[in-house]
Structures are given as C-alpha cells and as structure tokens.
Amino acid sequence: MLCDNITRAADGALLFAGQDVNALADRWGTPLYLMDEDRIRLNCRMYRGAFRASFGEDALPLYAGKAASFRQMYRIMAEEGLGVDAVSPGEISTALSAGYPAENIYFHGDGKTEADVAFALDRGVGCFIVDNGDELISLQEHAAARGLHQKVLLRITPGIDPHTYHAISTGAVDVKFGVPVETGQAMEFVRAALGMKNIEVAGLHCHVGSMVFDEDVFLRTVDLMVGFMADVRGELGFVFRELNLGGGYGVRYTDDDPMADIPARIAEVAARLKTRLAEADLPLPRFLMEPGRSIVADAGMTVYTVCSIKRIPGYKSYVITDGGMTDNPRYCLYGAAYTVLHAAPRGRLRAIFDLAGRCCESGDIIQPAISLPAATARGDRIAVCTTGAYNYSMASNYNRFCRPPVVMLRGGESYLAVRRERIEDVLALDL
Ligand code: LLP
Secondary structure, eight states: OOSTTEEEOTTOOEEETTEEHHHHHHHHOSSEEEEEHHHHHHHHHHHHHHHHHHHOTTOEEEEEGGGSOSHHHHHHHHHHTOEEEEOSHHHHHHHHHTTOOGGGEEEOOSSOOHHHHHHHHHTTOSEEEEOSHHHHHHHHHHHHHTTOOEEEEEEEEOOOOOSSOGGGBOOSTTSSSSEESTTSHHHHHHHHHHTOTTEEEEEEEOOOBSSBOOTHHHHHHHHHHHHHHHHHHHHHOOOOSEEEOOOOBOOOSSTTSOOOOHHHHHHHHHHHHHHHHHHHTOOOOEEEEOOSHHHHGGGEEEEEEEEEEEEOTTSOEEEEESOOTTTOOHHHHHOOOOOEEESSOOSSOEEEEEEEOSSSSTTOEEEEEEEEETTOOTTOEEEEESOSSSSGGGOOOGGGOOOOOEEEEETTEEEEEEOOOOHHHHHTTOO
C-alpha cells in the first residue's frame, strides 16, 4: 500500500488508521476529511528526533500551518514541541486561540499590511520573517512606536530551481518571495536591517520550493546560504545565529513517487552545513526548517459518496462525487496525482474513470483516468489518499458548496476537529 496507515480488511473493506472507512462515512457524512492523529504525531517525532540527532537540542522544526490550519493542529504541535510558521493573522489567531504560545510563532508573508504588522506585534509573535525592504521599514516604525525590539529572520532568495511544479517553486532569483542574493540586493537588505534600532536580526531564511525529491537541492541551498553568511561577515562584520532552510520535502501521492527518507536527508544537510561552516570559520547557527506537507499529507484521506456514473461510449466514463475542486483543487491547479481507492470493492472487473466533482465546471476533476471496480455505483464510497496537506486549507465555497468537516482518528477512535460548514455559516456574511 501507499502508506502503512492504509490497509484492507479480509473482506476487502478499506481501513484508514485501522478504522473502517465506510463506517466513518456513515457516521460523519461525506465529503469527509479524515486525519490520522497518530501519524501526525509520528511525523512530528521523526522531525524532532532527526533535528536533535543532527543539530542538538536547540534545533527546531516549525510546522508550516498553511498545509492544514485548524485549532487541533496547533494543540498537537504544542504537545509535540514544534514551532509554528504562520502566514496571516488568521493562522496566528487560530494558533493563539488553541493556546499555542505566541513566542514560538514565526510570522511569514510577502505582503504584510500595516494592520498585519501591528496585529502580530501586539500579540507578541516571537519572530517576523521579513520578506522585503518595505516590510522592514514598516516593522521598524511599528516596533519603535511600541518600544519593542523585534526578533526577525531575513528572507533571501538563493537562486535555486528545485525542479518541482512552477507554481510552488520559490527559490529562483525572479520569484516574488524574499530578496535575491545574486543581484546584490540581499546584502543591502541585511545592511538596512542591521541599521534599524528596533529590529534584532537573528538570522536568515530561505525556502526553495515544495514537493522536493531532488537530494541535491538542499545541499546546494546550504552552499549558497553559507557563502552568503560568509560574505555578510566579511562586508558587515555580522554573524547570524539562526538559519531557517524552509520546508519542501516531498511525499508519496502514488506508488510511483519515491519514499523519502527524511532523517537521512536531514543528516546529509547537517553534514554539509557543518563542513561549509568550518571552511568559512563560522559557528553553527540554531537550525530551523518549516515542513508542512511532510507532517500532514499522509495523515489525510478524503471520502466521497458517488452521486452518479456517466459512461460516454467511445470516449470516457466519469464517477461523479459529492465533492470536487471545492475540497481538493490540487489536480485543477497543479495537475497533481493522487491514489484513489474504492472503500468496499466488489467484482473482479475494473474500468477506467475520471473522478469528478459536482461543481459547474468541466475542469472540476479530482483525478483523471483512475481504475475502479466496473460495478461502482451511486451510493458507493470512494477514498482519495494523501489529502492531509493543502486540501482542507485550500478548500473554497465555489458554487456555495459547504466545506467538509475534519475528523481526527486517534487510537481506534474518531472525533470532530472542524465541524461541517452549514449554509447558514456562508449566508452569515451576506447583508
Ligand atoms: N515555508 C515556506 C516559506 C513556504 O512557502 C512553504 C510552502 C513551506 C514552508 C512548507 O512547504 P512544504 O513542507 O509543505 O512543502 N499549495 C501547494 C503548496 C504550496 C506551498 C507553499 N509554501 C500544493 O498544494 O502543493
């Protein structure tokens, strides 16, 4: 199977985290997001253990909340001792309202408004990851007005193409994030930040992309970052004490995807970093990364009920579900691949279908050309695997469909973390 939390009972019934998917769908309704809490915790512990082994006690993985942001996630992160990367007042509020400590939040974003800056300062967010010079000036003004000395990391763009989907690659020179090293602008950015009285420059940040499998990408990033750290010490006499390499490790959506050995990759990054730092005669900074997908993706599964089967002889066949691009826009946006399973398969004969949603749009396809039992019929349950990252968090109300609930699976039990949206919730905004 794709991941060891997906199994089948003797009669073929699909199990997720050991629980019967049909029974879960009966109890909680569909479309339904399931999240295997035990898996999330395992993934957190894998990161913490790997960081500790390679970098010592003070190294910290930050959970990138953009992958899946709701209160229960932040409670889990607090319990597992992870920091948090947040990109909006909404993510910050979600974390704080779950009791997550503000000082462990790293505040991201390339377009922070004056209100955003004030909001985060007033809530005592531990660190700003400053994306650009305009933000730096705004932060200095707001921090000065409050008599604060705000810790920051400066986001720079190392100029690395991670060979992943264009829309999610962020490290190349001409992307909209951070300040590029190659053009000399990053050095000026650091110089400006060091000259600001109410800003405490702790370190550097970079993020080269998401769904990265190419082992070399992080190693080349380390080379570039250490090169820049050495240049800064040479030119400005300043030594950074934190280094954040962003997120990006890939996960398995289908059996064709490789199995990423993240602890081994982190050990390689550590070895390379230590070598390059020693060559440059620089001390080891506190090491941070911001994994999102690799913490939650394989903890997720989405379950649908089949609404109709449409066969167009000589062309193709569709399985039309009660969900779609509103709960999973990733195929529409990125052509993303998924593994699709029937929750209670019957008959030996299989057929090829496009798994579609019920939005008024022909592009509303969850996954094309999947193999399912030929006898698949209205009322059957279909599961899409590995939907824990960027599915709930990217869901929409297109066509005024309501967003599915998030049900957590823990130790053989299930409980609600986010209730199903009702049409009253959506209508509450209309005057
Ligand atoms: N740090 C920064 C600054 C980021 O921009 C991201 C992801 C992460 C960390 C977490 O990266 P991860 O470990 O999850 O790869 N919606 C797209 C993914 C967008 C990624 C955005 N940034 C998708 O569904 O594939």
